[in-house]
Amino acid sequence: MTDAIEGADGTPRPDKPELRAAPSPDDSEPGLQAMVRSEPEPEFAGSEVLVRTAGPVGADGGKVDLTTAGRDIDQSQTANHIGRDMYSARVINNYIRYALAEDEYNEARAEIPLRTSLLDPEELARRAALVVPPDGLDDQVNILSMRRMLVLACAEGMGQSSAAAYLLHKLITRSEGQLADLLVEELAADKDFRWERLLSNQGGPTALIVDLTTMRDLDPEKVVHGLGGLQGELTRSRSYLVLAISKRLGNRVAQAFHGQVHVLQVPSGEHVFRKHLGGTLDVVSVDQLVADAWLAEALRDSFPPRAAEFAVLVKEAVHAGEERIDKLLEQVRYASQDWSEQLRSELAEHPEARWRADLAAAALLEGAPSSAVVEAGRLLRHVSGVEPDPAPRLEWPGSVTALGDLRPASFDALTRRFTRLDFGRSVLSHLWSEHPVIRRDLVDWIDQVPLVWDLTGQDLERLADRVGEMATQVAERGSIEREASAREGARIAIDVARRWAGAGPGGASTLGGSSSRMRSAPGGSRQRSRRSVAVRLLAKSATDPAIGQMVRAQMYDWAYDNAATSLKVVVAEVCGSFGVVYPRSAFTRLKHLAATPAPEVRDAVVASVVQLAAHLGPSRVIDYLLDWFEPPPQARTSALTAILQDAELLRLLTRAGEVRHLVPVGHTVGVANVSAALVTDLWGCILDRMSSEDVATLVRAWLGAVEASSPQRRTALVERLVQAAESDLRRIAQLLYATRRRSAAPTQSDTVDDLFGQLRTRLDEIDPAAWAPGAKDLR
Numbered sequence: 001m002t003d004a005i006e007g008a009d010g011t012p013r014p015d016k017p018e019l020r021a022a023p024s025p026d027d028s029e030p031g032l033q034a035m036v037r038s039e040p041e042p043e044f045a046g047s048e049v050l051v052r053t054a055g056p057v058g059a060d061g062g063k064v065d066l067t068t069a070g071r072d073i074d075q076s077q078t079a080n081h082i083g084r085d086m087y088s089a090r091v092i093n094n095y096i097r098y099a100l101a102e103d104e105y106n107e108a109r110a111e112i113p114l115r116t117s118l119l120d121p122e123e124l125a126r127r128a129a130l131v132v133p134p135d136g137l138d139d140q141v142n143i144l145s146m147r148r149m150l151v152l153a154c155a156e157g158m159g160q161s162s163a164a165a166y167l168l169h170k171l172i173t174r175s176e177g178q179l180a181d182l183l184v185e186e187l188a189a190d191k192d193f194r195w196e197r198l199l200s201n202q203g204g205p206t207a208l209i210v211d212l213t214t215m216r217d218l219d220p221e222k223v224v225h226g227l228g229g230l231q232g233e234l235t236r237s238r239s240y241l242v243l244a245i246s247k248r249l250g251n252r253v254a255q256a257f258h259g260q261v262h263v264l265q266v267p268s269g270e271h272v273f274r275k276h277l278g279g280t281l282d283v284v285s286v287d288q289l290v291a292d293a294w295l296a297e298a299l300r301d302s303f304p305p306r307a308a309e310f311a312v313l314v315k316e317a318v319h320a321g322e323e324r325i326d327k328l329l330e331q332v333r334y335a336s337q338d339w340s341e342q343l344r345s346e347l348a349e350h351p352e353a354r355w356r357a358d359l360a361a362a363a364l365l366e367g368a369p370s371s372a373v374v375e376a377g378r379l380l381r382h383v384s385g386v387e388p389d390p391a392p393r394l395e396w397p398g399s400v401t402a403l404g405d406l407r408p409a410s411f412d413a414l415t416r417r418f419t420r421l422d423f424g425r426s427v428l429s430h431l432w433s434e435h436p437v438i439r440r441d442l443v444d445w446i447d448q449v450p451l452v453w454d455l456t457g458q459d460l461e462r463l464a465d466r467v468g469e470m471a472t473q474v475a476e477r478g479s480i481e482r483e484a485s486a487r488e489g490a491r492i493a494i495d496v497a498r499r500w501a502g503a504g505p506g507g508a509s510t511l512g513g514s515s516s517r518m519r520s521a522p523g524g525s526r527q528r529s530r531r532s533v534a535v536r537l538l539a540k541s542a543t544d545p546a547i548g549q550m551v552r553a554q555m556y557d558w559a560y561d562n563a564a565t566s567l568k569v570v571v572a573e574v575c576g577s578f579g580v581v582y583p584r585s586a587f588t589r590l591k592h593l594a595a596t597p598a599p600e601v602r603d604a605v606v607a608s609v610v611q612l613a614a615h616l617g618p619s620r621v622i623d624y625l626l627d628w629f630e631p632p633p634q635a636r637t638s639a640l641t642a643i644l645q646d647a648e649l650l651r652l653l654t655r656a657g658e659v660r661h662l663v664p665v666g667h668t669v670g671v672a673n674v675s676a677a678l679v680t681d682l683w684g685c686i687l688d689r690m691s692s693e694d695v696a697t698l699v700r701a702w703l704g705a706v707e708a709s710s711p712q713r714r715t716a717l718v719e720r721l722v723q724a725a726e727s728d729l730r731r732i733a734q735l736l737y738a739t740r741r742r743s744a745a746p747t748q749s750d751t752v753d754d755l756f757g758q759l760r761t762r763l764d765e766i767d768p769a770a771w772a773p774g775a776k777d778l779r
Contacts, residue, residue, distance in 0.1 A: 128169035134265035153250025159304035195226030276311030363427035429473035490550035500534035576608030594639035650705035683724030
């Protein structure tokens, strides 16, 4: 099957998104001043604003010790006072947890915490424990056990991934240890996804969870054909598949796979809410919560994921020390609050451009220095065509005084934060959705905001997060036209990231030197700052349920097409982050990027592959790299050579054992096994498809890494090369050429010399030419 499938959480990939703003009804009228001149569009029913953690806040601007951060915060209190503002312990800890010193910011892209696609037994049990099994779900465990494949037919957002995890946990538990070694993984389909490749990158028995419920244009016949080919492979590999598809597809699949399609029912939202609060609140307290009319109605209309979000909000408040039922309900209401009515009222009361520009700047840079917020507001006024302040600069108000005018919008000028929960996150999405006349101005403005001098690394990090939140909220606002809203939200993240990467408008201040607070030096740190925020924005957007599929699709086009080199570098760096969640998608893009001749792109590809090897395990990475040898591999030779002689990857390959088990690696879980057959296949591809000089480079690097292994293991690792040769004359010749003595070769240790000799001896033993009648040793 070769349908353009992009991700288990996405819809069919649209054409390349291009951000376009609606034209102003009066081009002579400055956009900011025209915002309330038009009638506001009606709000879609059911629109909601989700709680999302903002970026880090450094209390003193210094380096934060992440191992001890938050210890001094009073966890027993609902709120802690900082300056003149009041914050919950949860909010403070969330800020501190991701705090980074400014000098470490350029490395932050490699530290973005992402969930892994692998589910270890503890995580699988945790997810299963929170599931309220709907009618008939438990009966499907036996079918999955006997047939190894189960299809869940359901609507989008019904908790199908959690239901799949529940089934697999039950399956493993009932096996009484026979499936203890089963690896459970959530996979994302990709643009050049093939059904027959689903199990190709697994080192042993595997259970796959694949969610295709949002793929609206899948061909039912191709789905049936693909599943038919998988059925036998699942049996041969002792693996399992739980696939979630739409009900439309489910009807056709049920005809071909009788008894293997289960229509997933929706459990009660109240039951899900109670299940998630088990162990946190007593039954009486939960009864009091669900007795509230507002919450009862909200739970009645909620799918399991939304009901679980309500429970998480309650648990966060309880863990912060709150015990009063009314306060717990207030926490849930605030997190679900749509601030549109308040924003409409306040924008109508303040039509002046300066107030609105400062409000947008305060929302975008919440928590940043007041001077940076004021400068960003001045920049927005300039971008939108507002005439500059005619007053002499000495008469301009101070930054804190200027921001004090935002007090009606619940903005504290001293802490530079909004006192209304999630109000700052709502401002930008509201301006975008209800004031389309300034959309182009907003994008042009956001493009240049990283140039403000007073922004620290932490501020830039929060800037990227806030733009991502804006894109997600725009995508989630459309409860009627969900696909159109998702596309619109994705366009925001895509266009802003493209500009920040240096592949679009921007890159220099438009203020023409009128402000001293803008970065004016060309290149250097200015572009690095913009590129860093582009990487962070794309890394988070690529895994977002609302816009992730479209963002990943756009990154595929950038990797495959003749995009700007700076943009390809950003995509390569982003793959090292989101590849932990969607490894197949990441390696597809890295494969295309590896063919780019630019050395900076190649270096970024190498760094991302090595980074993913530490997270996913070298065995899986090598299996993905085998696809890179598919003809013609010449364009990727330089990148492959650099990757395969990387010291860290060679260390993982030569020191990992033969036992297949899960090991924690940073924020994720990796597989610490490298099978002999996989390494042999890799060397077979190297010997067949790479030049003699490249082979020689890689053989020397391999034997140099083997030197660090134990004496007993060295023989086995040398034997990998011998096994790859397979008595093939050309392969043997490649290895003999690689191990020949060179007068100009750098000095190497006696151990490496011995390994060279050991390899040549073994090659003599398997060389058919050496045993042919009358053969001469030409070596």
